[in-house]
Amino acid sequence: MLSVARLERLAVAVVAVTLLLTGPFGVVDATARNPTTVGDGRANAAVERLDTSGLLVEGGRFGTGVAYLRIPDATVAVSDIEGRPRLVYRVSVPELGVDRTTTKLLSGGQSGTVRLGMRDRGLDPDSVTEQRYRATITVRVQSFEYDQTVFETDETVEVRP
Amino acid sequence: MSGDRPSGVEAQFRSVWSERLSQYGNRAGRFVFGDGVGVTLWLAVVLVLALSWRVGFFITDTYPIANAVANLGDGRLAMTPTDFQYSLTLGTQPGLHEYGGRFYARNYGQVVAALPFLWLLEGASAVAPPRLVLAGGWALGVVGLGRRLAAHFDRRWLRLVAVVVASAWFAAAVVFATALDRSQLPLVALQLSTLAAAGLVAVSCYRLVGAFHDRRVAVAAGVALALATPVGFWATIPKRHVLVTALVFGSVFAFARSRQLDGRASYVAHGLAYGALGLIAWVHAFEGFFLTAALFAVDFLTEPRKSRRRLAVAGGIFALSVLPMAVTNVLINGNPLRPPRLLPGVGPESVELAPTGGPESGGGDGGSGTAGDGVGADPTGGGDSTQRTLLDELFGLLSPLFVLMTLAETVLTQLVFIGNYAVAAVSDGVTAAGEHERLWEIFLRRGNSVSLSGVNDYEPIDLSVVESTPIVGTLLALPAVAAVHLRRHGVAVSRLGPRRQTDLLVASYVVVLTLVYLPRLPLFSQLTVRYLLPVIALASYCPFRLPAVREAVTGAPRTIAGVYAGTVLAGPVLFAVVLAALDPALGEAIQFHALLGLCIAAVAAVLVVGRTLAPARVSPRSVAVGVALAGGATTVYLSLASVEYFAYGPFAFDVVGRIARLVPIL
Numbered sequence: 007m008l009s010v011a012r013l014e015r016l017a018v019a020v021v022a023v024t025l026l027l028t029g030p031f032g033v034v035d036a037t038a039r040n041p042t043t044v045g046d047g048r049a050n051a052a053v054e055r056l057d058t059s060g061l062l063v064e065g066g067r068f069g070t071g072v073a074y075l076r077i078p079d080a081t082v083a084v085s086d087i088e089g090r091p092r093l094v095y096r097v098s099v100p101e102l103g104v105d106r107t108t109t110k111l112l113s114g115g116q117s118g119t120v121r122l123g124m125r126d127r128g129l130d131p132d133s134v135t136e137q138r139y140r141a142t143i144t145v146r147v148q149s150f151e152y153d154q155t156v157f158e159t160d161e162t163v164e165v166r167p
Numbered sequence: 168m169s170g171d172r173p174s175g176v177e178a179q180f181r182s183v184w185s186e187r188l189s190q191y192g193n194r195a196g197r198f199v200f201g202d203g204v205g206v207t208l209w210l211a212v213v214l215v216l217a218l219s220w221r222v223g224f225f226i227t228d229t230y231p232i233a234n235a236v237a238n239l240g241d242g243r244l245a246m247t248p249t250d251f252q253y254s255l256t257l258g259t260q261p262g263l264h265e266y267g268g269r270f271y272a273r274n275y276g277q278v279v280a281a282l283p284f285l286w287l288l289e290g291a292s293a294v295a296p297p298r299l300v301l302a303g304g305w306a307l308g309v310v311g312l313g314r315r316l317a318a319h320f321d322r323r324w325l326r327l328v329a330v331v332v333a334s335a336w337f338a339a340a341v342v343f344a345t346a347l348d349r350s351q352l353p354l355v356a357l358q359l360s361t362l363a364a365a366g367l368v369a370v371s372c373y374r375l376v377g378a379f380h381d382r383r384v385a386v387a388a389g390v391a392l393a394l395a396t397p398v399g400f401w402a403t404i405p406k407r408h409v410l411v412t413a414l415v416f417g418s419v420f421a422f423a424r425s426r427q428l429d430g431r432a433s434y435v436a437h438g439l440a441y442g443a444l445g446l447i448a449w450v451h452a453f454e455g456f457f458l459t460a461a462l463f464a465v466d467f468l469t470e471p472r473k474s475r476r477r478l479a480v481a482g483g484i485f486a487l488s489v490l491p492m493a494v495t496n497v498l499i500n501g502n503p504l505r506p507p508r509l510l511p512g513v514g515p516e517s518v519e520l521a522p523t524g525g526p527e528s529g530g531g532d533g534g535s536g537t538a539g540d541g542v543g544a545d546p547t548g549g550g551d552s553t554q555r556t557l558l559d560e561l562f563g564l565l566s567p568l569f570v571l572m573t574l575a576e577t578v579l580t581q582l583v584f585i586g587n588y589a590v591a592a593v594s595d596g597v598t599a600a601g602e603h604e605r606l607w608e609i610f611l612r613r614g615n616s617v618s619l620s621g622v623n624d625y626e627p628i629d630l631s632v633v634e635s636t637p638i639v640g641t642l643l644a645l646p647a648v649a650a651v652h653l654r655r656h657g658v659a660v661s662r663l664g665p666r667r668q669t670d671l672l673v674a675s676y677v678v679v680l681t682l683v684y685l686p687r688l689p690l691f692s693q694l695t696v697r698y699l700l701p702v703i704a705l706a707s708y709c710p711f712r713l714p715a716v717r718e719a720v721t722g723a724p725r726t727i728a729g730v731y732a733g734t735v736l737a738g739p740v741l742f743a744v745v746l747a748a749l750d751p752a753l754g755e756a757i758q759f760h761a762l763l764g765l766c767i768a769a770v771a772a773v774l775v776v777g778r779t780l781a782p783a784r785v786s787p788r789s790v791a792v793g794v795a796l797a798g799g800a801t802t803v804y805l806s807l808a809s810v811e812y813f814a815y816g817p818f819a820f821d822v823v824g825r826i827a828r829l830v831p832i833l
Binding site for chain 2: 010011014017018020021022024025026028029030031032036037039040041042065066068069070071072073074076125126127128129130
């Protein structure tokens with residue numbers, strides 16, 4: 007019969023032993039499996055969905071009193087991932103001083119679709135003087151040894167009153 | 168523990184010692200936590216708030232403090248540019264100060280508080296990976312919490328639940344573990360210290376309310392302070408605010424006890440009320456100064472028992488408590504009353520509650536440098552080789568006297584300087600208190616402030632006091648409570664009881680801290696008006712002094728707990744759904760919280776006022792719903808802010824990061 011007290015002691019013992027086994031004097035490196043930084047490698051990628059009409063400037067809601075450059079999400083299909091490359095989604099609107107990137111680390115066996123979200127960018131409402139701006143959108147696969155642009159387009163950003 | 172087979176003198180000796188040690192341990196525990204409920208509350212709050220912990224720098228002001236922790240951990244007080252471990256350049260560290268070509272952080276109280284945590288972490292990391300040390304610590308904490316809760320509620324199955332949660336947590340932590348570099352440990356230690364302080368805020372509030380009221384009200388107040396006010400927001404963002412708040416609450420609690428007790432215990436508690444403020448001076452000398460002035464005023468006006476012994480004990484404890492600050496200042500610049508904040512700043516300009524420049528500009532303080540030199544060049548320095556004349560000998564004998572005189576002069580100049588500054592700060596505050604627009608922005612609706620929005624990349628991420636802490640809105644009922652009280656009991660200000668004296672102290676702390684910070688607000692990167700965090704925390708304690716709120720806790724405990732739990736569990740989901748549909752920008756999401764917070768604050772305030780004025784019409788249960796919603800609104804904001812809105816670093820626990828990735832709001 008396993009009492010609660012014994013279970014508690016067991017849990018504590020398991021924690022302690024695991025800590026020692028994964029430590030500097032241990033036998034396993036627990037963190038090796040979950041890399042957080044880009045390395046070498048490559049992958050195939052194709053943009054599945056990127057609604058460029060969603061790229062526009064409009065006034066902020068809920069009393070924010072600023073203008074926002076709305077930036078759509080990008081959905082990218084990835085396959086054949088080798089090593090630790092990353093996806094880079096970049097939006098730049100030079101006339102508004104906007105250059106944003108968002109990245110996502112890819113690791114082996116992760117094929118499927120990847121969503122790259124980018125936060126809207128706050129703008130000084132007084133700085134938005136034109137009706138239209140030019141924007142460049144790119145999506146790349148990048149690693150230390152590899153850099154492939156899989157999507158590149160010039161877009162017009164509309165300013166909505 | 169040990170002592171199963173006491174054989175021989177040695178074992179007996181050992182058992183006496185272990186008994187004595189555990190006795191000391193118990194006494195220390197009782198001093199900090201009060202009772203078992205206090206320990207449980209602390210543990211629960213720390214474990215819950217740790218979930219939203221990100222290891223990273225949210226505000227650049229933290230760089231110099233973290234650098235100081237790393238350096239002091241290595242035994243270095245003065246830093247040179249090669250000693251910086253985080254943010255290597257000088258221009259990126261607001262709050263870095265220079266003296267004699269060396270660099271110092273502005274606040275060593277916080278740095279020293281983080282050191283024990285650093286030693287613990289470094290010790291544990293010598294044999295285990297830092298990431299799993301944190302996860303293991305959390306898991307063990309849950310097992311401990313399960314045991315305590317099971318004992319309190321007499322429910323054995325809680326222990327089983329705790330073991331299952333802890334095991335699952337640790338297993339997931341091992342599977343998802345990412346590397347946490349040992350170079351991050353000073354930052355982690357700093358974050359742990361403020362997290363522990365957040366737990367102490369809850370405990371001190373629990374003890375303070377418990378000194379006057381029902382235990383259930385006290386527990387509710389403790390939980391509310393940590394989870395339903397911005398204290399939770401700043402728990403793992405290691406600014407000074409939570410630490411100061413914990414000490415402020417410690418001071419108020421000690422004051423309350425000193426008024427309730429008699430004899431020696433009362434003297435000591437009285438001294439501790441001042442002692443906590445002395446320690447605040449080590450964190451922020453001017454906050455400590457203004458709070459001490461407020462305490463002294465209230466103390467002087469309300470304490471009829473002014474015996475010489477009481478004064479001696481209080482003065483002694485206060486003198487001891489300012490000693491760490493004075494010693495630190497002497498080690499840095501030779502002047503015990505010149506904190507690092509008064510030394511020339513190096514980093515980018517920052518807003519500081521401290522006078523610019525020092526009294527040395529008038530020339531009077533030139534003595535501070537010489538005072539330090541004088542100590543070094545004392546007889547020992549000059550007496551070993553060359554022949555000394557009689558005159559030298561004489562000067563040698565007198566030099567300690569000179570040093571003392573110079574020191575006294577320095578201290579006096581500094582006191583005059585600080586006094587002048589204090590008067591100016593308060594009068595500025597009084598002027599600012601007359602500006603309605605300023606007050607509106609700080610306390611009610613922050614929204615977009617055109618003059619400041621450019622600072623945060625045009626993102627209106629700041630909230631007002633009521634927007635971030637709707638439970639403060641219930642204080643609208645204060646005039647009603649006062650009116651009802653006066654009608655029933657008439658005016659009896661002449662002789663205040665311990666409760667009212669403590670209320671007066673809380674009010675004066677609130678007023679003095681608000682006044683000195685008013686001219687500096689509204690300001691960018693305040694998020695939850697962080698300069699006023701101690702004020703907001705004290706104001707959030709006040710509702711638990713209102714009869715209407717207390718009746719809601721004691722009369723409808725299940726309603727208040729249920730509605731709060733429901734809000735906290737369902738709130739983030741509802742928010743995620745609504746915001747996913749609205750697809751907001753960061754500032755929009757936060758202003759959405761702000762508007763919702765204002766609405767809920769209004770509802771809660773109306774219910775509390777209604778209950779106060781017409782108890783027959785408004786039931787305790789509806790007040791409970793209003794207060795629980797108001798508290799829940801803040802908790803929901805705190806959790807989403809960490810999980811979704813402000814991603815300034817990877818989570819301390821990878822599992823939380825995995826969950827956060829599934830919430831696509833922005």
